[in-house]
Amino acid sequence: GAVVSQHPSRVICKSGTSVKIECRSLDFQATTMFWYRQFPKQSLMLMATSNEGSKATYEQGVEKDKFLINHASLTLSTLTVTSAHPEDSSFYICSADKLAGVVQYFGPGTRLTVT
Amino acid sequence: AQTVTQSQPEMSVQEAETVTLSCTYDTSESDYYLFWYKQPPSRQMILVIRQEAYKQQNATENRFSVNFQKAAKSFSLKISDSQLGDAAMYFCAYRTPGDMRFGAGTRLTVKP
Numbered sequence: 001g002a003v004v005s006q007h008p009s010r011v012i013c014k015s016g017t018s019v020k021i022e023c024r025s026l027d028f029q030a031t032t033m034f035w036y037r038q039f040p041k042q043s044l045m046l047m048a049t050s051n052e053g054s055k056a057t058y059e060q061g062v063e064k065d066k067f068l069i070n071h072a073s074l075t076l077s078t079l080t081v082t083s084a085h086p087e088d089s090s091f092y093i094c095s096a097d098k099l100a101g102v103v104q105y106f107g108p109g110t111r112l113t114v115t
Numbered sequence: 116a117q118t119v120t121q122s123q124p125e126m127s128v129q130e131a132e133t134v135t136l137s138c139t140y141d142t143s144e145s146d147y148y149l150f151w152y153k154q155p156p157s158r159q160m161i162l163v164i165r166q167e168a169y170k171q172q173n174a175t176e177n178r179f180s181v182n183f184q185k186a187a188k189s190f191s192l193k194i195s196d197s198q199l200g201d202a203a204m205y206f207c208a209y210r211t212p213g214d215m216r217f218g219a220g221t222r223l224t225v226k227p
Contacts, residue, residue, distance in 0.1 A: 009211065016174065034215065038158075042219070042220075043206060043217045043218060043219045043220050044160075044206070044217045046215055056123075091156075091162065095160070102148050102165070102167075102210060103150070103162060103165060103214065104151075104210075105162075106160035106161075108157070108158070108159045109158050111157070
């Protein structure tokens with residue numbers, strides 16, 4: 001199998017606070033993990049790509065200091081939304097590659113609401 | 116930049132019938148991968164089928180098959196014997212080692 005989990009599935013936070021989202025590959029080692037953002041009724045927008053032990057590569061227009069990504073191990077990547085604002089409210093999805101794989105396996109997503 | 120275009124925002128099919136979802140892409144690469152993902156209301160992305168660009172044979176997975184036309188940069192998905200559970204958003208995706216792009220998606224409705 002290739003199962004990816006995300007925690008939490010839903011989170012509500014107040015404006016100005018930070019929130020961390022975890023992405024774990026449960027039954028495989030993920031050399032690369034990806035973070036996406038999805039607005040309602042829209043497609044997935046790639047935010048960043050992270051490799052274990054190295055700095056994430058951010059897509060153009062994504063603020064590195066706002067969306068902190070840490071890929072500390074081959075099974076865990078975290079996305080921290082710092083100083084969250086209502087416009088950061090969205091659905092965040094992570095995915096992971098198996099070693100030498102080409103298929104991305106997706107987590108179930110995290111709905112973030114900033115009040 | 117690579118782009119993926121799905122020209123059909125919505126499609127509808129009668130249960131047990133066949134439907135084809137369109138996808139075109141733009142690339143200058145010769146080696147890449149193409150995917151169709153399904154996103155049901157739960158929003159969990161599910162891989163439907165994949166195609167390696169270097170393979171001429173069209174991929175097939177049970178009721179799902181693709182028509183891959185490399186020269187035309189076209190990658191359509193055919194769903195045969197449609198079932199109610201096929202209702203979902205379908206995203207076409209393109210991948211190279213350094214890039215992953217999704218189309219805007221096609222919402223498929225299956226009528227009983």
